[in-house]
Amino acid sequence: MSVSIPDGLVILTFDDGVKSQRTFAAPILRECGFNATFYITEGLNFLTDKTRYLTWEEVRELHDLGFEIGNHTRQHKSVANQSREELLSDIRHIDWQCNHYGIPIPTTFCYPGYTNTPEAVEMLKERGFKFARRGTAPEYPYDREGGRGPAYNPGEHDPLFIPTTGASGPHWNFDDFLWSLDQAQNGCATVLTFHGVPDLDHPWVHTEPAFFERCMQYLTDNGHSVIALRDLTNYIAMES
Numbered sequence: 628m629s630v631s632i633p634d635g636l637v638i639l640t641f642d643d644g645v646k647s648q649r650t651f652a653a654p655i656l657r658e659c660g661f662n663a664t665f666y667i668t669e670g671l672n673f674l675t676d677k678t679r680y681l682t683w684e685e686v687r688e689l690h691d692l693g694f695e696i697g698n699h700t701r702q703h704k705s706v707a708n709q710s711r712e713e714l715l716s717d718i719r720h721i722d723w724q725c726n727h728y729g730i731p732i733p734t735t736f737c738y739p740g741y742t743n744t745p746e747a748v749e750m751l752k753e754r755g756f757k758f759a760r761r762g763t764a765p766e767y768p769y770d771r772e773g774g775r776g777p778a779y780n781p782g783e784h785d786p787l788f789i790p791t792t793g794a795s796g797p798h799w800n801f802d803d804f805l806w807s808l809d810q811a812q813n814g815c816a817t818v819l820t821f822h823g824v825p826d827l828d829h830p831w832v833h834t835e836p837a838f839f840e841r842c843m844q845y846l847t848d849n850g851h852s853v854i855a856l857r858d859l860t861n862y863i864a865m866e867s
């Protein structure tokens with residue numbers, strides 16, 4: 628069977644387990660018939676602020692709604708500052724929590740703060756992750772308030788080093804969103820990264836709810852397929 632990425636394919640991801648992802652974004656995605664990956668960490672204020680972060684029960688609800696739950700590590704530390712043992716332990720903790728709450732063990736990973744190292748990539752491979760998502764760098768300059776990045780090209784990018792094509796934040800506008808969609812051609816996919824909608828804790832990755840609705844409406848009106856990262860296995864040839 629030949630597999631390939633069709634024009635206009637969008638991979639939708641949400642980082643950090645922000646409450647508004649369950650209360651605001653998820654219902655819109657369900658209405659649109661879109662899938663997405665939610666990357667969960669117990670770092671940031673996940674353990675202390677349940678008004679702004681999901682509970683594990685709510686993470687389970689996202690799974691029950693058909694969304695993918697991905698591993699964003701226990702502490703949300705830069706992998707560049709962690710020993711192999713500490714990173715492995717942080718990954719296993721999220722796996723354990725998923726298992727405890729009846730959520731499948733994640734098959735995809737997201738680098739906290741977008742930082743990555745060759746050693747971490749190697750470790751993710753050993754652990755058996757199929758895909759991992761990073762930010763827009765090094766191909767595009769990293770702007771912590773959002774910006775453009777490369778499309779995912781399976782012929783060019785390691786599946787454990789998948790870039791963000793559009794990082795939502797105050798510096799990323801509707802034209803940037805349209806630009807990110809234009810990159811989804813010639814076998815490449817657009818990868819979108821959102822945080823909270825809204826994100827009250829981290830204003831530099833905040834997305835206005837009305838802006839998010841406008842983006843999702845555009846994807847609907849223009850017939851885009853919107854998938855979770857794990858679903859890439861349907862579109863690319865995987866090494867066994």
Ligand SMILES: [Zn+2]
Binds near residue numbers: 643
């Ligand atoms: Zn994060």
